[in-house]
Amino acid sequence: MPSGEGVNRRRFLGIAAAGLLAGSSVPAIAAPFSLAPPRLLNFDNLHTGEKLKTVYWEDGRYLPEAMRHINWLLRDFRTDQIHPIDPRLLDLLTNLHARLDSRQPFEVISGYRSPETNAMLATLTDGVAQNSLHMQGMAIDIRVPGRHLGYVRAAALSLRAGGVGYYPHSDFVHVDTGRVRTW
Numbered sequence: 001m002p003s004g005e006g007v008n009r010r011r012f013l014g015i016a017a018a019g020l021l022a023g024s025s026v027p028a029i030a031a032p033f034s035l036a037p038p039r040l041l042n043f044d045n046l047h048t049g050e051k052l053k054t055v056y057w058e059d060g061r062y063l064p065e066a067m068r069h070i071n072w073l074l075r076d077f078r079t080d081q082i083h084p085i086d087p088r089l090l091d092l093l094t095n096l097h098a099r100l101d102s103r104q105p106f107e108v109i110s111g112y113r114s115p116e117t118n119a120m121l122a123t124l125t126d127g128v129a130q131n132s133l134h135m136q137g138m139a140i141d142i143r144v145p146g147r148h149l150g151y152v153r154a155a156a157l158s159l160r161a162g163g164v165g166y167y168p169h170s171d172f173v174h175v176d177t178g179r180v181r182t183w
């Protein structure tokens with residue numbers, strides 16, 4: 001039988017060792033990418049009728065296959081021209097969707113616009129800028145079923161992640177990854 005003193009000393013050393021381990025293990029458990037949740041987007045393109053629900057980011061990287069599908073869904077549907085969509089725009093939408101606490105898809109009114117399409121639209125409506133960020137895959141016009149348009153706008157503004165345009169008569173909100181601004 002060990003003496004009482006010996007037991008206490010061993011217990012003390014055990015506690016000290018546990019403390020050291022806990023201290024030294026902090027960097028090792030600092031959020032590996034696999035612990036970050038996958039990023040998922042759900043789109044319903046109102047012009048083409050195409051729907052897409054896909055994980056586009058997982059384990060610290062954007063998934064090329066998913067990005068290709070998104071680029072296609074958000075193409076210039078008038079000309080079928082494709083342009084890479086800014087990954088930051090996708091992350092903006094992911095964050096927006098989280099704020100809206102919705103299970104519904106983003107209804108897409110306009111994603112990428114070719115320069116020809118944008119110029120054509122600019123002659124038809126006041127709401128289309130000559131140098132629109134839609135032409136760089138940095139902008140999207142959306143609405144969300146079950147969420148009031150004003151609420152979508154407010155949620156987008158709260159992100160302070162880029163431009164937010166409000167088009168209540170056309171029933172959509174424009175978001176982009178340009179400077180933080182609003183109209």
Ligand SMILES: [Zn+2]
Pocket residue numbers: 110134139140141174175
């Ligand atoms: Zn727009």
